[in-house]
């Protein structure tokens with residue numbers, strides 16, 4: 001699904017302008033880094049795409065869905081097609097690895113046999129099948145993030161939104177996660193990844209969209225993390 005933001009502004013009460021007149025088109029299957037200083041609006045932009053945040057002005061369309069006037073039913077259909085990964089993993093600590101991932105499909109009402117099969121496949125893909133009976137606190141940070149990614153992609157979404165997915169990881173583990181996210185993109189998912197990780201952005205060159213004070217100030221096809229040493 002193509003993602004299109006036109007003239008998106010978000011003003012939080014009473015007067016914090018988190019996004020200002022953002023125009024952005026992300027074709028289906030593209031990989032985009034979202035960079036910019038803390039507070040520049042990266043998370044807010046992603047949250048407008050999941051429609052957790054509704055813009056004060058402007059329009060967002062994702063595929064055939066126009067998010068401003070989307071019905072409840074369409075919104076839940078739409079959200080099934082968007083996987084989300086966060087910096088702090090957000091796993092359920094009282095469920096084991098398998099259950100954390102299977103849970104997503106169970107709430108969609110999928111038959112138990114299919115849940116088992118799909119969960120098994122995705123855990124294999126992120127190389128965690130052998131750890132399926134462990135609980136999140138028993139896993140390393142990188143393993144927890146792989147569970148979170150498995151959970152995000154188990155329903156084969158067309159879009160993956162990753163908000164600082166390597167923020168809590170060392171460089172080696174961050175690279176593993178990066179390669180996993182790139183492999184998901186290579187299979188066809190559109191990926192939008194907010195990051196402060198200069199090394200990854202410069203090592204795995206992709207489109208870079210930079211925000212400053214809620215505005216898009218740079219959009220480069222194969223950009224670097226920063227221009228002329230300043231950001």
Ligand SMILES: Nc1ncnc2c1ncn2[C@@H]1O[C@H](COP(=O)(O)OP(=O)(O)OP(=O)(O)O)[C@@H](O)[C@H]1O
Nearest residue numbers: 012013016017018037038039040041042043044045
């Ligand atoms: N729910 C909210 N209510 C009020 N202000 C908010 C809310 N969410 C975000 N903001 C404000 O909007 C601005 C942009 O925040 P946002 O989290 O999008 O930035 P960011 O670029 O993701 O930052 P970081 O790199 O630190 O994650 C900030 O000034 C923030 O305080």
